[in-house]
Amino acid sequence: MPETILTARTDRVLTITLNRPEALNALSSTMMREVVEAVTTADADPGIGAVVITGSERAFAAGADIKEMVGLGLADVLEQDLAAAWQALDLIRTPLVAAVAGYALGGGCELAMLCDVLVAAEDARFGQPEITLATIPGIGGSQRLTRAIGKAKAMDLVLTGRMMDAAEAERSGLVSRVVPADQLAEVAAEVAATIASMSRPVTHLAKAAVNRAFETPLSEGVRFERTAFHATFALEDRVEGMRAFTEKRPPAFRHR
Numbered sequence: 001m002p003e004t005i006l007t008a009r010t011d012r013v014l015t016i017t018l019n020r021p022e023a024l025n026a027l028s029s030t031m032m033r034e035v036v037e038a039v040t041t042a043d044a045d046p047g048i049g050a051v052v053i054t055g056s057e058r059a060f061a062a063g064a065d066i067k068e069m070v071g072l073g074l075a076d077v078l079e080q081d082l083a084a085a086w087q088a089l090d091l092i093r094t095p096l097v098a099a100v101a102g103y104a105l106g107g108g109c110e111l112a113m114l115c116d117v118l119v120a121a122e123d124a125r126f127g128q129p130e131i132t133l134a135t136i137p138g139i140g141g142s143q144r145l146t147r148a149i150g151k152a153k154a155m156d157l158v159l160t161g162r163m164m165d166a167a168e169a170e171r172s173g174l175v176s177r178v179v180p181a182d183q184l185a186e187v188a189a190e191v192a193a194t195i196a197s198m199s200r201p202v203t204h205l206a207k208a209a210v211n212r213a214f215e216t217p218l219s220e221g222v223r224f225e226r227t228a229f230h231a232t233f234a235l236e237d238r239v240e241g242m243r244a245f246t247e248k249r250p251p252a253f254r255h256r
């Protein structure tokens with residue numbers, strides 16, 4: 001049984017709730033292992049079409065666990081390759097929805113950015129405050145934040161450690177949607193259920209195509225997209241999707 005997360009399954013959606021409220025969901029090494037394992041297991045399950053990752057009302061996650069890191073030296077972090085295991089989330093094909101209320105700081109902001117659709121409550125606050133601890137982001141924050149909101153804002157956040165509220169995060173392009181706090185769980189569940197109602201292999205291709213935009217020049221990305229687009233024509237679900245449209249009925253996808 002996991003110690004630091006709760007999981008719940010509804011139909012084709014797995015919801016992972018970070019559950020160390022006493023520490024504002026600080027991302028301990030146990031939590032990292034448990035989140036990565038739950039997401040990796042879901043990714044291998046054809047019955048799951050989307051995963052929601054969420055926290056508490058007060059905090060999505062207030063960063064990596066500072067109390068766990070305080071005594072570490074260089075040899076320790078090199079030996080443990082601290083934070084490397086989070087990279088496993090980069091390889092996940094299943095769409096991940098982050099539902100963020102309260103603090104998403106440091107590693108918490110980085111975990112939210114590792115997700116594909118980021119739904120934020122109006123009271124969400126994002127930041128990379130590592131500089132105030134005399135360290136820097138370690139789970140891709142300096143890279144993903146810069147790609148998401150541009151150099152000017154990323155430098156501001158990473159160098160001053162200030163937080164931005166949900167409205168600024170939405171204006172800046174970090175979050176997909178901002179909703180009242182009491183609707184966060186419902187909206188995130190709806191987004192996930194909508195994604196999970198699509199053909200699973202096609203959601204994987206769509207996610208991979210969008211992610212290509214971050215890894216390659218435009219011409220390469222467009223080429224990748226065209227190949228993936230053509231590949232959908234080999235799927236029964238693509239036949240069903242287009243046939244259902246012409247027959248004015250909902251599609252009955254096989255792979256969902």
Ligand code: CO8
Pocket residue numbers: 022023024026027032062063064065066067082083103105106107108129130133136137138139
């Ligand atoms: N790590 C460990 N414990 C934490 C963390 C944290 N990141 N954040 C909060 N807590 C604990 C507090 O110590 C406190 O515990 P206790 O009651 O035992 O003292 C409890 O949670 C409640 O926190 P506060 O009393 O501080 O609550 P406030 O409402 O006063 O403040 C804040 C809330 C502003 C969010 C404040 O807690 C805070 O500043 N937290 C730290 C934020 C931070 O600096 N995050 C970055 C951490 S470094 C990082 O994420 C690097 C990522 C890359 C490396 C990955 C390696 C795995």
